[in-house]
Amino acid sequence: MRPDVLNALFAEVETLPGVGPQVAKLLKKLDITRVIDLLYHLPTGVIDRVRVPAASPSLVGRNVILELKPYQAREPRSGRGPMRVFASDGDGNTISLVYFNNPGWAKKSLPMDQVRIVSGKLEQYGDEWQIIHPDVSEPGKGPAPVIREPVYPLTEGITNKRMRELAGESVERAPDLPEWIEPSLAAREAWRPWRAAVAEAHQDPNATDACRRLAYDEIFANQLALLLLRQSARRNRGVPLVGTDALIGKLKLPYEHTGAQRRVIGEIRGDMEQAVPMLRLLQGDVGSGKTLVALEAMLIAVEAGAQAALLAPTEILARQHFETLTRQLGSLGVHVAILTGREKGRARESVLMGLADGSIDILVGTHAIFQEKVAYKKLGLAVIDEQHRFGVSQRLLLSQKAERPPHLLVMTATPIPRTLTLTQYGEMDVSRIDEMPPGRSPVETRVISDEKLADVVAGLGRHVAAGGQAYWVCPLVEESATSDAAAAEERARLLKVRFGDDKVGLVHGRMKGPEKDAVMAAFAAGGIAVLVATTVIEVGVDVPNATLMIIEGAERFGLAQLHQLRGRVGRGAGKSTCLLIRGPSLTESARARLALMRETNDGFRIAEEDLRLRGPGEILGTRQSGEEGFRVAKVEDVEALAPIAQSDAQLLLDRDGGLSGPRGQAARVCLYLFERDQAVGLIRSG
DSSP states (O other): OOOGGGTTTTSBGGGSTTOOHHHHHHHHTTTOOBHHHHHTOOOOEEEEEEEOSSOOGGGTTSEEEEEEEEEEEEOOSSTTSOEEEEEEOTTSOEEEEEESSOHHHHHHHSOTTOOEEEEEEOEEETTEEEEESOEEEOTTSSOOOOSEEEEOOOOTTOOHHHHHHHHHHHHHHOOOOOOOSOHHHHHHHTOOOHHHHHHHHHHOTTOHHHHHHHHHHHHHHHHHHHHHHHHHHHHSOOOOOOOOSTTGGGOOOSSOOOHHHHHHHHHHHHHHTSSSOOEEEEEEOTTSSHHHHHHHHHHHHHHTTOEEEEEOSSHHHHHHHHHHHHHHHGGGTOOEEEEOTTOOHHHHHHHHHHHHHTOOOEEEESGGGGSTTOOOSOEEEEEESSGGGSOHHHHHHHHTTSSSOOEEEEEESSOOOHHHHHHHSTTSEEEEEOOOOTTOOOOEEEEEEGGGHHHHHHHHHHHHHTTOEEEEEOOOOSSOHHHHHHHHHHHHHHHHHHHOGGGEEEEOTTSOHHHHHHHHHHHHTTSOSEEEEOGGGSSSOOOTTEEEEEEETGGGSOHHHHHHHHTTSSOSSSOOEEEEEEOSOOOHHHHHHHHHHHHOOOHHHHHHHHHHHHOHHHHHTHHHHOOOOOSSOOHHHHHHHHHHHHHHHHHHHHTSOGGGSHHHHHHHHHHHHTTHHHHHSOOOOO
């Protein structure tokens, strides 16, 4: 139950005057369903108008407010032409008022020989001045044109004027809230109270201090929620898991541990030996050896008499993990099982029974592993791979699968800039593998125009003839798995004509699981030379003999995705190459992305640039994870304000009495305001 002070803000938009079902439906397209959504639907620009008695050459290109007297109307000769109303200003100049639709409205609004107030952009068209689709009002009736008008993001059917009115209604409903910002910080930044800042941000999107304060509020709520989550986790008592090295000592590894792996394994081992459950984020670039670290962490759990679970974002990756673990651990007597949406009937029941009676030591799977009917005898460690595909709520679901909270290790091969680590994983300790295993050489990356596609195919032919294997990733045609699959199917058809049906395989998201598995197994075994795919092979696929990656339509992919795809090659001893095939025209952003890919293999540098180009929501995969991204705070706000907000939130918990103190009660309101109470499941009113 939310504090009463916020009830008006969380009311449905239909409670506002003049908002019926039809308007509410239009607002929903902008993700506006409640008054508070309107409150934080801030303008992104502003129109400055100048009130003048008459037009002049110096005003061309500016938004003007004029008193005009219409004297002639010229209707279009065909249905397609514009309606023109000629009007004179105070100096007798003629201005053409142009309408490309609704001539009836123009006639009604601009009666001949009657003065009207007209506003719009004055333009030069040949020898005449014109205003296209001007706003019109009658002197002394209705609201006059505003000199400075904020411009809102809109959808068809909602005008800027209507949105401005609705925003004004939401600001009117906004109560005065208690201050949650530490007083000396608010004074130093000269931040106004919350309600005044909201009102100012709607009046002027260039009001830097007001917008910065609202961004800070959101980031502060985020940081406080994460610290509360960490505090709660620290209060829980887990089960200390002390490894014996009985299993790890028998592991046959392909190479010696890197120094970074030894350091990280030591940090994880130290965490798992404590009664406080581990909460650790493991970052490592593509191919840095995170899976080996996870394997040893799971073996520590098994050595200590507990079970471990490994959650993967896709079925392809889950099955690859299962096959790898089975191969490595089969001789050690460790029982590994898999559970995905594909396991049905007896196979599924067998896994569920094995988990419940403790005969299964390690479970690998997709989301299926934390479904309601899945019960573990003694879950001691949960490992989440490719963490950016999941959200906080899914982390908590997996953690609730044990009688006492299990240790939690989350991994990502998508390097996350420090700022985003702070805002998304602030409740966690962070380990970073910043060293590559020996023998891995950087992948050579080249950018090639699609005009040279025939040369690329010829080069692929030479590569295959020499015994090599290759990936061919098809472009993101649009945000649709269907169209991506169609592009992959067509590319596979053309390559089969060139190389033969038996040499080319195809994998995309619409294929059934067993069908995908069969193709992947054939590619891994070397039976297939060229694997045509969509981005389903973005993570986890490991075929050392595949040393050529071709990415078609590369300008349509984000930096992190390109880096992940490139990481599918360079996994063996042979020299690897990534060809980025680009279209004929590139935006500046696309050109910068491709240039950086050619320049560096450093995933952390790529991540920092990706943050700058695309923003935090894209990088963190909030669309996939279901986590709500920031509504107000922009990338630059997060970078500048997250460390300050974390310190302020820590100060509240350590010095100012937490949520029970005076400032804490205000901070509780802030958590509700941004709905961070739902994310942590800890805050209760009263």
